[in-house]
Amino acid sequence: MSASPRLAVLGSGKGSNFVALQEAILAGKLDAQIVLVISDLPDAVILSKAAAFGLPTATLPPSPFRTKLSPEGESALVELLRKNDIEWVVLAGYMRVVKEPLLNAFAGRIINIHPSLLPAFKGLRAWEQALLAGVKETGCTVHFVNQDVDAGEIIAQQRVPILPQDTPETLHARIQVAEHELYPDALAKVLSDRRRPWGNP
Ligand code: GRF
Secondary structure (H helix, E strand, O other): OOOOOEEEEEOOOOOHHHHHHHHHHHOOOOOOEEEEEEEOOOOOHHHHHHHHOOOOEEEOOOOOOOOEOOHHHHHHHHHHHHHOOOOEEEEOOOOOEOOOOHHHHOOOOEEEEEOOOOOOOOOOOHHHHHHHHOOOEEEEEEEEOOOOOOOOOEEEEEEEEOOOOOOHHHHHHHHHHHHHHHHHHHHHHHHHOOOOOOOOO
């Protein structure tokens, strides 16, 4: 039997999707191993959650830009991933736009989860965008990452109803419940398909 695919998880926030992935791995529902958890923010909760699972963590050096790493920072990240023999990069609440050379180094092997039914409501606070638009349902999407933000090939989606009394917080919480189901399942689907008909650059 071949070794489980080696993942790095990148996140900037509270890491609930990372926890869902690691729990799915421990429960034998996702054949993968999280080798490294990386954050751009030294105090991100995702790092302490990773440490609580006994997983190695790394923090990226500060970037001069708010929304992306510097080209040097992105190169250092590629080095770190290569040094750890990472095969797949899994974004879980990572708040920087992925640029070259990372995109090229891991073409077709970077995956993200977004809190809307893409292509609707790309960008930040997608649940709030859905609420303000007055739509009756939203959801979450697992997709490949390419050079266009929240626009790579869609792997899987899950619908979430919007209730009349919803606030941004209650809606985001309901979307997150769906995310925690969808992300491990969608990732398992991608990783088990060794022929990779997906996400070809
Ligand atoms: C999720 O809603 C995800 O869709 C978005 O950022 C949030 C991360 O949440 N990309 P968490 O850090 O996994 O709890």
